[in-house]
Amino acid sequence: MELLFAWRYFKSKKSTNAINIIAWISVLAIAVGTTALIVVLSVFNGFEDLVKTLYTDFYSDIKVAPAKGKFFVLDNNQLAAIKKVTGIKQLSFVVEEKAMLLNGDFQTIVSIKGVDEHFTATNNLNAHISHGKYDVGTTDKPMLVAGVGIENAVVADPGKQGLPLTLYLPDRSATSFSAENGMRSFNVDVSGAFTVQQEFDNKYAFTNLPFIQYMLDLKANEYSAIEMAVSNPDDLNKVKKNLQRTLGDNFIVRTRLEQNQSLFTVMQVEKWFIYGVLSLILLVAAFNMIGALTMLVMEKQKDITLLKAVGASDNLIQRIFLSEGFVLATVGGVIGMVLAYLICVIQLQFKLVKLQGGTFIIDYYPVKMSGWDFILVACTVFLVTIFAAWIPARKASVQAYSLKS
Structure with missing residues (x-):
């Protein structure tokens, strides 16, 4: 039921157009962050696989x-x-x-x-x-x-x-x-x-x-x-x-x-450092989501009051707006994953993005997609969503509203 409310709130036209704009900005930010994370992790996987192949041939x-x-x-x-x-x-x-x-x-x-x-x-x-x-x-x-x-x-x-x-x-x-x-x-x-x-x-x-x-x-x-x-x-x-x-x-x-333990350790450290840096993009998206959900709570004051009047608990109200955050994150995350998959497939097929310098063994950025990277990014988006949606959802559940205008 919480997801049904959240989905209807997501699709419905808001009285203030800025709420729609901020909501879609947060979706776009999550999509960009998700795409960047998966693409960069896939490139690191490609380089790691290439180095392992070379070491396999030599050692x-x-x-x-x-x-x-x-x-x-x-x-x-x-x-x-x-x-x-x-x-x-x-x-x-x-x-x-x-x-x-x-x-x-x-x-x-x-x-x-x-x-x-x-x-x-x-x-x-x-x-x-x-x-x-x-x-x-x-x-x-x-x-x-x-x-x-x-x-x-x-x-x-x-x-x-x-x-x-x-x-x-x-x-x-x-x-x-x-x-x-x-x-x-x-x-x-x-x-x-x-x-x-x-x-x-x-x-x-x-x-x-x-x-x-x-x-x-x-x-x-x-x-x-x-x-x-x-x-x-x-x-x-x-x-x-x-x-x-x-x-x-x-x-x-x-x-x-x-x-060659030191080499592979350095590569892993670099990979997780970049992952941490790019995760900041999702944190930026979280601030947009906080703003969108806070404005949505203000927009739906009467709905919240009516739900409480018919017996809805504070926990139910909180879950509705947490679910709204999950809807925003899911839409952005799915868009980002699809874009990342398409970018990686295009790079694998056509090798459009080239390495500069001409002194490398290959002249293009290697890419290797991993299902674990998609799962990792999905979990990251989930955690960011909890962080972003908790504050406005909690506020919606405990704040007292009146039907009088």
Whole structure:
């Protein structure tokens, strides 16, 4: 019954035209706020999904690293125990170290990773080779697969081998560090270059595992990490727990997300900060709603008096005007959600809104709609409605009116 009264009040013509205008302004404000919230949250979802895809291509599902120090020796018993863990699809052993890459007067610092023949089975790096080919060479003739940022920094060209670069790595046996006795050097060629994203392109280069082990005086079974692919992504956390239980406290087992926890945490913080800022638009709409409902209460003084005269309680009067606020919010919220859905669909289909700069992996704003975002925004509108409608509804229920004019 309360909704029936509220709907009739919403549709009916008011004696003062300003009441209609203010009511529709509040509806419009709610619609704009709802649209903005859903569209912005969908864009953040799109960027998050894009970043996750890039990290999925570059990082393995699970990474095992020593709890202390850079390197660890893996004995046969530990290896056998790892292979017994259910759900592991592929293992890859890697050694990572900082190095300097020189080409005449050009030089840059790189994170060099020595990888085995199974490395590309734990990630999708091959799909991002922009030119040249994926070839890490051999111990005697090492090759580099470098990020395009590193390639540009040292002016390397995968198509013109025979002009080798010099790779400098720390000499672990040196008693003191200096340019003369603190580094070991070896000539290398660049076989290919990859493009994933700037963070990786300017940092990483890959070569074969035995070469790096030789340069660092490591044993054949000494590594800095084991990277793994799992058979079923849904079992990722289960595989991680089983691995941690098998290896004990001497090793740290991280999933792909945990390897980049800070990045995804920052993205989530940014998303919720923007959500909070845009929610202020709905608070502005709330003030318009307070004004509209207050004027409606003044307009319907005689109706309120008649309802009380026939036995309506204060609670019923309060619920009527709370329902009026819900009607305004529902109309605005539904309009806003429909507009947001249409905007997102158009962007997905035609990619009309472009990113500026031309240095991104994609040239348009990515969008990914989520049902949870629609539910979140609907709940936000509901809470704002309660805040806005409570004051005039309460005033309507407790104030005494007279039928005498």
